[in-house]
Amino acid sequence: MREHLRRSALWADAYGSAEWPFSDIASFVTPNFQLSADVERDLEQYLASGAVSYWMKSPCCSIVRWAALSHSTEVSLPDLPDPYEPMLIMFERGGGYWLEVFIDLEGISISQGSFESNLRSKPFLVTSPVALDAYDILHTSGEPSYYALPPMGGDDTSGDTPTLVRRHTDKTSHELVDEEITTGLKWKPTPRLRDIEETRQNPRVYEIREAEAIPHIEHLIVQASDTEN
Structure with a gap:
């Protein structure tokens, strides 16, 4: 989601649009752009089927419109990253979102930030399924922090893989909770x-950044996959 906010800000800035975030970027490029009649009909039927929630209908329309426009040979687009790839x-x-004070990603809330802060934010270039799985496993509510502990029975010089621990505030009790990841993920x-x-x-024992915790989770995912095979 953060990468979508960043990319959509880049496109809005390129076309001088004040519509951000969750805007129809195809309309920035070609204000009068229309889908073909058959695609429009299929899209309307899909949205009316109840397959997507209220909040998903608008981005679904924008994604379909962008796909149609970007594959057209009649438009010239700037050298910017695909705005909807992260959201897609x-x-x-299986992710989704709805809007309140923050953007609620069905359990985890993030601030959308300002237009300017998203223009300045660093790109999130992770697309590998294993890495994305690692982020899904790592995330929780309550602004977690992460720690590398010596493995059980070892010490910090043993050379064994350290134990990853996350600390966060429980949503119900509001108390700090420490959890360690197991080999079963x-x-x-x-x-x-x-x-x-x-x-x-x-x-x-030291605190580590999220980016440093991800490889540990990736290692466990690959290890679990190898065991299953």
């Missing part, structure tokens, strides 16, 4: 981080 990937993976409560903090028995 999110939908294909499940999060389970763990007291280890608190024990280490309270006893200071291992000062080399």
Whole structure:
């Protein structure tokens, strides 16, 4: 979603449009653009079928219109990334959203930020299914932070893969929760981080960024896939 916000801001800026976010970018390029009659009919039937929620109808229309326009030989487009690719990937993976004060991604809320901040934001170039799976597993509510702990029975110089722990605020109790990822790709409560903090028995335990936690999850995904095969 953040990458869609960034890309749509780039397109709106390129065409001097104030319509952002969740806009019909095809209309920026060709204000009077129309779908062919058969595509328009199929799209209307699909939206009327109840297959998509209220909030999904508008972006679905925009995605279809953009696909038709971008495949046309009659328009010349600027060298900008496909505005709807990130959103389409999110939908294909079962994601969705609705709008309140924040953008609610069906369990995780993010701020849409300002138009200017999205123009300045760094691109999110992850498209590999394994990496996207890793992000799905990693995310939770409550602004999580991540920590690398020595593996059970080892120490920080053993060379074994460290244990990944995430800390976040529980939505119901509003208390801090520590969870470690298992080889089965499940999060389970763990007291280890608190024990280490309270006893200071291992000062080399360190907080890591989300981007540093992703490879650990990817490793577990590949490991689990190899085991199944």
